[in-house]
Amino acid sequence: MTNTEYLLGGRRLRALPVTLSLFASFMSAISLLGIPTEIYSYGTMYVYCQIGQVLSYFLAMVTLVPLLYPLRVTSVYEYFQLRFQSRTVQLLGAACGVMSTLSYMTVALLSPALALETAVGVPLWLSIVLVGATGTVYTTLGGMKSVVWTDVFQSFVIFAGIFTVIGKATVDAGGLETVWRINKDTGRIIFDDFSLDPRVRHTFWNMSVAITFYWLAIHFSQTSVQRLVSTRSMQDANKVYLFTGPLVVVFVSTLCVTGLVMVAYFQQSGCDPLAAGYVKNKNQIVPYFVIHALSFLPGLSGLYVATIFSGALSTLSSGINALAANTAQDFLPWFLQHRSDAVVTAITKSLVCFFGIASTGLAYLAKDFQGPVIQVGFTAVSATNGPLLGLFLLGGLFPQANYVGAVIGFLTALVFSFWQALGTLRFGHPIPMMPMGPTDQCSVGNVSTTALTPGYNYTTVGNINSSFDFTTQISFENVQGVDLNPSGFSNRAFSMYDVSYTWAPVTGSILTVVIGLITSFIFNQFFRKASRPEAKFLFPFCRPFWYSDRDVLQTEMK
Structure with a gap:
């Protein structure tokens, strides 16, 4: 097996399996646990994220695919070397990409392990080791093909688990009409927040515009690009995005419905496990709900547990395969260039194994994590991927940009x-949760002293708007003494630490482009003017603006 076959499936993979693989890689355990919990905690404004997701797929089809597919890169960061003629830019991008992927995999591995530890009784270390070892073994042995085809199977498991839970729990809650009424009565049905205040956690604007930047940054990551360039043709690469968009919309919609059904189920049963103290962490509430909703048939709840583990496995396998490609192509080309294919493939397999072990270890070291997984997963990626997206936009939009501007x-x-991100963690303003459910039907001996009391408002102590929220203790204040402004910022002076976490990739991208262009202009004017890049290193829609028709035609013919 050559290294190209190992990392890219020989560039002969079909669109449909790659679509399902890309879907499974990013619709991970973080989404399975986090989106229903998000609806439970903060309401339905999150559904607008699908606008940003669909827009990002369209933008990727007109930017990423026609730019990177013809270059036949293995690592996405090879583009920086080609475009800026600078190993420094390539190494900076690759190092940041590796850090981003490791962070995301850590959250994706840890979140289901934490949830299942309390809700199901599976020891934390055992969950992490089982997922880490399984994903590492099959990825090391089979490479990209094993990752893709395993993801295909896991995609079916994920949807089977979700639809089973929704169907049974909806019946138990009294039907869809009852589910809707209960959520409306508890204030979770929110679709009209069009606030322009950037501090509001979720609005129509940040859930559409900011999420577009976030997902476009994901598309420019190694994990995504490695799949796209493994397809047989550019047409197949475009089909991957064309197919994945609707699939993601269905997936996110069903998880939002799961959150609504979960709220109604707890209301109808008269026992909210978080309010009662049965679970101490919001991230554990979804497994707890599933175990009880599917308890009528022994073993059925295991289907959803398998769904969560499938999500974690797909993220891990894709991530360590991408990290191995980055290391081999970006950091070790000088060491591997004169080696035989067999030796290079063996070294790449060793790298896959190394990163699998490293990810497993990092997940265990972060075992005290308690923050909301959607927000933490988002922040772990966007703090690094925002500037990385800006670097691709700088290189793809503006031929004037040079390596000095790119670095600075x-x-x-x-x-x-x-x-x-760190300032928000330390100084950010807390965002109130939605009221939790009743506890009157809970077992009297097991109800925590934090059980709900009528006439009280329930919020969380700590910074829920922060990047990493490590406090989930429940506090109760009399409704008359609480600021009921839904944004929580009515009487607070503006602070950058209060800005919604969703805007992080936007600010990172814009800063990179603006400062990069200004620096490039100064360097070109007062020092040495950089040579103009070839037209093929710019996005196709930009080429006619900056280059002559002949240059554009020559680029398209190559």
Whole structure:
């Protein structure tokens, strides 16, 4: 097996299996646990994220695919070397990409393990080791083909688990009409928040515009691009995005419905496990709900547990395969260039194994994590991927940009992104949760002293709008003494630390482009003017604006 066959499936994979693989890689355990919990905690404004997701797929078809597919890269960060003629830019991008992928895999591995530890009784270390070892073994042995075809199977498991839970729990809750009424009565049906205040956690604008930037950054990641360039043709690569968009819409919609059904189920049963103290962490509420909703048939609840583990496995296998490609192509080309295919493939397999072990270890070291998984997973990616997206936009939109501007713009945006994330953690304003359900039908001996009391408002202590929220203790204040403004910012001065986490990839991208262009202009004017890049290194829709018709035609004919 050659290294190209191992990492890219020989560039002969068909669109449909790659579509399901890409879907399974990013619609992970984070989504399975986080989206229903998001609806339970903050209401339905999250559904607007699908606008941003669909827009990002369209933008990727007109930017990423026609730019990177013809270059036949293995690592997405090879583009930086080709475009800016700079190994420094390539290494910076690759290092940041590796950090982003490792962070995301850590959250994706840890979140289901934490949830299942309390809800199901599976020891934390056992969940992490089982998923980590399984994903590492089959990815190491089979490479890209094993990752893709395993993801195909896992996609069917994921949908089977979701639809089973929705069907049974909806019946138990009294039907869809009852589910809707209960959620409306508890204030979770929210579709009209069009606030322009950037501090509001979820609005129509940040769930559409900001999420577009977030997902476009995901498309420019190694995990995504590695799948696209493994397809047989550019037409197949476009089909991957064309098919994945509707699939993601169905997936996110069903998980939002799961959250609504979960709220109604707890209301009808008279026992909210978080309010009663049966679970101490919001991330555990979905497995707890599933175990009880499907308890009528022994073993059926295991289907959803398998769904969660499938999501974690797909993310891990895709991630470690991408990290191995980055390491081989970006950091070790000088070491591998004169080696035989057999030796290079063996080294790449060793790298896959190494990153699998590293990801497993990082997930265990982060075992005290308690934050909302959707927000934490988003932040772990966007703090790094925002500046990375800006670097691709800088190179693909503006031929004037040079390597000096790229380095300074990228580093400035990266420092700003981390400063804002850490500052938000430390100084950000807490966002109230929605009221939890009743506890009157809970077992009297097991109800926590934090059970709900009529006439009280229920919020969480800690910074829910922050990047990493490590406190989920419940506090109760009399309704008359609580600010009921849904945004929570009515009397608070503006602070960058209060800005919604969703805007992080936008600010990171824009800073990279603006500072990169200004720096490039200064360098070109007062120092040495950089050579103009070939037209093929710019997005196709930009080429006619910057280049002559002959240059564009020559690029398209190559």
